[in-house]
Amino acid sequence: MDRTLYEWAARQPQGSDARIAQLHAVATAPGDARALARNMHRGLLFVAGVLLASGLIFWIAANWQEQTRMFKLCLIEGALLVSVLASIFWRRGRIAALLCATLALGGLLAFVGQTYQTGADAWQLFAAWAGLALIWALPARSDVLWTVWIAVAAAAIGMWWGRFNAWEMLFSGGRAATQQLLFIGMWLLLALVPTLVSLAAWTRHRQGVAWWSHRLALALALCAWTTLGVSGLFSRTDSPLAFALCGLLIAATLALSYKGRLQDFASLCLGALAANAWIMALTVRAIPSGSGDVGAFLICTVVGIGCLAATVSGLLAVQRGLRARADGVSAGGMQ
Numbered sequence: 001m002d003r004t005l006y007e008w009a010a011r012q013p014q015g016s017d018a019r020i021a022q023l024h025a026v027a028t029a030p031g032d033a034r035a036l037a038r039n040m041h042r043g044l045l046f047v048a049g050v051l052l053a054s055g056l057i058f059w060i061a062a063n064w065q066e067q068t069r070m071f072k073l074c075l076i077e078g079a080l081l082v083s084v085l086a087s088i089f090w091r092r093g094r095i096a097a098l099l100c101a102t103l104a105l106g107g108l109l110a111f112v113g114q115t116y117q118t119g120a121d122a123w124q125l126f127a128a129w130a131g132l133a134l135i136w137a138l139p140a141r142s143d144v145l146w147t148v149w150i151a152v153a154a155a156a157i158g159m160w161w162g163r164f165n166a167w168e169m170l171f172s173g174g175r176a177a178t179q180q181l182l183f184i185g186m187w188l189l190l191a192l193v194p195t196l197v198s199l200a201a202w203t204r205h206r207q208g209v210a211w212w213s214h215r216l217a218l219a220l221a222l223c224a225w226t227t228l229g230v231s232g233l234f235s236r237t238d239s240p241l242a243f244a245l246c247g248l249l250i251a252a253t254l255a256l257s258y259k260g261r262l263q264d265f266a267s268l269c270l271g272a273l274a275a276n277a278w279i280m281a282l283t284v285r286a287i288p289s290g291s292g293d294v295g296a297f298l299i300c301t302v303v304g305i306g307c308l309a310a311t312v313s314g315l316l317a318v319q320r321g322l323r324a325r326a327d328g329v330s331a332g333g334m335q
Contacts (some may be wrong), residue, residue, distance in 0.1 A: 021069030045096035046144065048077035052079075055308045057110075067228045069115060078112055080104040087136065095142045102133050102148055138203045146194060146213035153193075157186050178244045180228060188249065191221035195262065211264060213255045218253065218267050227251050230281040231255075243281075243331040258318065265322060269315060 038201045054081055083101035087094045113125055130153040137145045161183050194214040197203045229246030250271060257267035283303045287296045 041092075042096075045093050046099060049083075049093075049096035049100035050103070053100045053107070056104055057107040070109065073115075076104060077107045080108055084136070087140075095140060095144055098136050098140055098142070098145055099148065101136065102145065102152075105129060105132055108153070109238055121159070123156050123159035126152055126159060132293050135165055138197070141203060141205050143205055143207075143210035143212050146197070146210045147216055150190065150193065150213050150217045151218070154188055154217070157183075157190065157224075178329075180232065181325060182226060184225060184242065184249070186247060187221040187224045191217045192219060200303075209262065211266075214262070215266050215270070217266070219270050220271055222250065222253065226277045228272045229278065233281055243278075247278050250278055265315075265319060272311045272315060276311060280304060 056076065080101055083097045083104055087097035087101065090097060101245065109125050109129055109132075130149060133149055133152065137149050164316075193209050194217055198205060198209045225246040229243040232242035234238060253271040254275060256262045257264050257271055278304065280300065283300060284296075285301055
């Protein structure tokens with residue numbers, strides 16, 4: 001049932017023309033059985049691809065000693081080759097085959113690094129994995145593949161930065177400002193990948209923007225910006241540059257998610273959550289040292305309740321506006 005059409009038809013006065021009755025019939029009509037079958041088939045293909053690739057990766061992780069090194073290498077390379085060839089000649093299972101190929105590629109790189117001891121760091125493995133996976137992620141135009149790619153690229157960025165000591169960053173001054181800016185810029189670039197991909201006709205998703213990968217990239221970037229900004233605000237060096245820059249990026253995320261081409265309610269909710277964390281961190285930092293525990297607790301409670309109320313009321317207003325706009329589009333299509 002189409003809930004939007006149903007609610008719009010139900011609000012019309014009794015005795016309206018036959019078009020409203022037709023709209024109500026369309027809204028309450030059962031779904032297309034063939035579409036359900038196609039979706040189930042596609043979903044089962046995705047599950048099969050993930051299971052095959054996961055089985056291969058777990059087999060590599062087991063590091064069985066019964067098989068020779070060459071046999072293991074040929075098996076992984078063969079699985080990767082078969083997956084790529086299947087994506088070329090099997091149109092209906094193309095995305096599932098490429099998903100299997102992406103995971104097999106990661107297993108191959110991990111096996112080579114584990115067997116031959118190349119000396120590369122873990123973040124370099126994930127960076128190479130993401131770079132090579134672009135070969136088929138770009139022309140495939142699949143939100144599923146881009147979501148996996150975002151996760152791999154985010155792991156590379158996180159592992160590159162993850163060599164720092166979190167406790168040291170919070171209380172001993174953290175890293176240099178140039179490294180902080182580089183880290184912020186890397187997450188910004190990752191958050192912009194789905195948007196940049198949607199600008200080219202040969203890589204654009206059929207919906208314009210691959211929304212799930214966009215939301216994942218945005219969520220990871222907001223988490224990194226919030227963490228880095230708050231840690232910079234409370235470090236001993238008291239460098240507010242990262243905190244201010246992260247606040248500007250969070251504000252830009254809210255603005256772009258509210259209006260424009262990247263308008264998305266889920267992204268707006270993610271930005272609102274990051275903004276609340278940013279405001280609460282600023283509140284805690286601004287509390288005078290002589291306020292005492294009780295006074296600090298009361299201030300944080302009042303500010304937290306105010307942020308929660310403003311966020312909920314604002315998101316509800318945006319949601320009502322989106323529904324009203326959808327209702328207007330539906331009504332205009334019936335005229």
